[in-house]
Amino acid sequence: MSLDGQHNAHVTDHVSDNAFLGVVTDGRFSxxxxxRLLDPAAVERLRVGSFVVIEGIERRYFGMITDLSLDTTDAALLADPPIRSPFLSRIVRGTHAYATAEIRPSLVLEPESDQPQPARSIPPHFARLRQATADDFALVFGQEDSTHFALGTPPAMEIPVPLDLAELVKRSNGVFGQSGSGKSVLTRLxxxxxxxxxxVSILLFDMHNEYARAPTDQPELVGLLELFGPSRVQIYTLDDRTERSASARTIQIGLDQIEPDDIxxxxxxLNLNPTFATVAHHLRARYGPQWIRQTLEFDTEAVKEFCASTGVAEASVNALxxxxxxxxxxxxxxxxxxxxVIDEIIGKLQRGTHIIVQFGRCDSFLDYMLVANLLTRRIHDRYTEDVLEAQQAGGQSNLRPLVIVLEEAHKFLTPEAARQSIFGxxxxxMRKYRVTLLIVDQRPSSIDREILSQLGTKVIGPLSDQHDIEAVLTGVADRSGLRSLLANLSPRQECVIVGHAVRMPVAIRTRQYRREEILALVRGWGKTMDDERHLRLLLGQ
Structure with missing residues (x-):
């Protein structure tokens, strides 16, 4: 048998899909x-982002491949590679020329422990690397149940990777990815x-009218209203001419309900000048809830009288x-x-109904930002008041937690806006007043860095702009490894999840979001709950 054959036979004895792939040769905790990979072909099978296990002497380490590289023991091979001799190439490959993998251990299973903990040590030389098995995934990420939901599977495996939903809803979270990368599918899932x-209850501001029903250009999808029915999902719309649901409610807003802070x-x-806030607050203080109507009815003399008594400039009043x-x-x-409409929406949210606010043909950013800001400010005020009253009484609020879903979040959370907006x-x-955000955006670099650092869990799809990649990793450990991982995501149906809802960063291939698969998922979920009444409730029956 040739040397190459002997080497491959040796590898075959030790390497299989779930056996060890290589040994630790060096590294640092930081x-x-x-x-060093033992099988020369292993570098072709592995990929950046793969979940792997390192078997130490006393401990088992769980980590992720952050890089793959080719090395040699002799620099002369780089200057004169043996390309003219296939026989010599086979002899050298795997011995003097070999492949390596960079591994970042995130968790460790200590002796006499049944739960992995954050890694604070490293394995010794020659500890063995192997691919993760289904049991390893279950140990680290858990299994789907009433509080664990899988967005997908590892890119090269068919093992669900669940999110801990109980941890997810404790904080605000984000879904990020460039246009066309599948953010909407991730958000739907x-x-x-x-x-x-x-x-929790969900309040979703659906700017593009794509969450209640399947988009017209993607009939194979399924909307939340179609999936769960009007008993679980209620539509509110600004444009009743574009909403055909008999249960939909129309949103109307009175001028007397708009405050200066809403604007x-x-x-x-609106291209407002810096003095508008001062002018608006003066008007509100003088005329109360009717301040907008009174301002619109001003004639020249009324403007002069108001400016004389308040000291504001006439040009500012006229511009406003x-x-x-x-x-x-x-x-x-x-x-x-x-x-x-706020009282009505809050009542339904507290009864467990999820609200989708659609904009129809009123789909400008002006409409979106005004309505989202106005509704959210009042809902948050109501929740805050209830929580504080409960605390003063020595108890806890009974309000059902609320998640507000905000698309195009950079419009609301720029560094300037985040300091004054309700969304910031x-x-x-976080969850102090039982209200959190799920922000969805393709331009995280435009969002305030403090807000990005506060997000509990980030679901990150492909991002091509380096500023966006740097921004989305704000507040995340091991940014260099994750930066490399994000750069290697497929353009669609792949993402990285990092944060409190998963025990360690993980790359996944998004599960299919087609009508048949999602209906089967919902029905299967009901079976796992072993409660037919609960299943009928989920399906809106």
């Missing part, structure tokens, strides 16, 4: 481990998991009047309302 787990977030969209007139002409705005407040408060 930089990761270097593993997350929302399906949250509805199934039934631990402050719209400074860029022109912007307020633009708001007043929106089709969902009326002069005054006796009822508030919610992201920083």
């Amino acid at each position: 930089q990761g481990l270097r593993v 997350l929302l399906v998991g949250l509805v199934l787990a039934d631990q 402050e977030l719209l400074a860029e969209e 009047r022109a912007k307020l007139d633009r708001l007043a002409k929106r089709p969902y705005i009326c002069e005054t309302l006796d009822t508030s 407040t919610i992201a920083r408060e």
Whole structure:
């Protein structure tokens, strides 16, 4: 037998799909481990992001491949590779020329422990590297159950990788990825998991009308309303001409319900000058809830009288009047309302109904930002008041936790806006007042870094811009390894999950989001719950 054959036979004795692939040769705790691969072909089968296990003498380490490289023991091979002799190439390959893998251990299973803990040590020389098995995945990530939901499987395996939904909803979270990378599918899957787990209510601002029903250009998908029915999912719309659901409710907003703070977030969209806030607050203080109507009715003399008594400039008042007139002409705005849609929405959220706010043809950023900001500010005020009253009474609030889903989040969470907007407040408060955010965005570099660092879990799809990659890794350990991993994601249907909902960073291939598969998932979930009544509830029956 040739030397090459003897070497391959030796490897075959020790290497199989789930056997060891190589041995640790060097490394540092701060930089990761270097593993020499025994099988020359293993470097072709492995990929950056693979979940692997290193068997130490006393401990088992769980980690992720962050890099793959080719090395030699003799620099002369680089200057004069044996390409003219296939026989010599086979002899040298795997001995003097070999492949290595960089491994970042994240967790360790200590002796006499049944739960992995964060790794604070490293394995010794020649500890063996092997591919992870289904049992390893179950030990680290758990299995799907009433509070664990899988967004997908590892790229080269068919083993579900569940998120811990109970941990997920304790903090605000984010879904990021460039346009066309599948953010909407990831968000839909997350929302399906949250509805199934039934631990929180969801308020979803659906700017593009794509979550309630399958988009017209993607009929193979399924919307949340189609999946769970009107008993679980309720539509509110700004444009009843585009919503065909009999159970849908129309949102109307009275001018007397709009506060100066509601408009402050719209400074860029309305091209407001820096003095508008001062002028608006003066108007609100003088005229109360009717401040917008009174301002729009100003004549020249009224403007002069107001400016004389307050000291503001006439030009500022006239500029603000022109912007307020633009708001007043929106089709969902009326002069005054006796009822508030906020009370109705909060009541349904507390009963476990999930609310989707659709915008129909009122789909400009002005509409989106005004309505999302106005509704969220009042809902948060209501939740905050209830929690504080319960604390003063020595008890705990009974309010059902709420997750607010915000698309195009960079519009609300720029460094300037985040300091004054309700969304920045919610992201920083985490779950103190039982309200958290799920932000969905393709431009994380435009979002305030403090907000990004506060997110509990990030689901990150492909990002091509280096500024976006750097931003989305704000507050994350081992940024260099994850940066390499993000750079190697497939353009679609792959993502990296990092944060509190998973015990260690992991790359996955997103599960299919087609009508048949999702319906089967929901029905299968009901069976695992072993509760036919619960299944009927989930399906809106």
